Amino acid sequence: MPELPEVEVVRRGLERWVAGRTVEAVEVLHPRAVRRHPGGAADFAARLRGETLGVPRRRGKYLWLPLADRDLSVLGHLGMSGQLLVQPEDAPDEKHLRIRVRFGDDAGTELRFVDQRTFGGLSLHETVADSADGLPDVIAHIARDPLDPLFDEAAYHLALRAKRTTVKRALLDQSLISGVGNIYADEALWRSKLHYERPTANLTRPRSAELLGHVRDVMNAALAVGGTSFDSLYVNVNGESGYFDRSLDAYGREDEPCRRCGTPMRRRPWMNRSSYFCPRCQRPPRVAS
């Protein structure tokens, strides 16, 4: 499951291995991988052909490659199981290869989008008119992520107070803060000693600031580890390789002792997912639903 730090590692890999290259041919092997592209697979391939890719950017878990001299970007999301790989042209196709991008240079590598569960995909979108960083229009509603220097902490706190929702829902609400998934939400809540069903409306400024700090810490720790592991030909993220899961304190630790107090951790079904928490450190709110 690629979270924000893994997507940032992918972005850096793309910057190194793909930026500045000109597309020669695009092959869409699974229509679902381009389902967000308005014109369909053939249109995606035709429009991308001949274009030169710019420096990749990222917001939350979305990343995009602006096309040189056009107000157009290739937008990508890895979903649950997506990978963007730079592979030798003669490497055998991956089992779940969905899109192949060939380049017109002689570097001998191509870009591949591989995705088992097909939740992710690539698409072409126009740039928001007055956006400095070339934000694609379809993700204009995605908030800045907590590692973005322009993330507005005061506005975030006010937005939390205004919402009539619970804290974990708010962490996963991409219009408030982006890039926080189920795993890091549980980690940040554990570190903050907050129950996932705590209402956001009465969170004090220090509490929300602490929570945000823990979100950043969790992400930066993963980034520090993941950022050193991919200095190779591969632009590779494998969220299930477990390079950070040994450092998880909450997620996936049902019945294991809380690392703070020793109480067995619990798992609760939540939004078709799971929430992991310590029943002692993270007390439920008085009016838990």
Add this chain to the structure above:
DNA sequence: CGTGGCCCCTGATTGC
């Protein structure tokens, strides 16, 4: 309009 919930998908795992 804000909030909550459903569903897209495939493969590993679990249960009978």
Add this chain to the structure above:
DNA sequence: TGCAATCAGGGGCCAC
């Protein structure tokens, strides 16, 4: 042993 149910989860979309 084999088949079916369950689980994993980002985020768009829709109903209330």
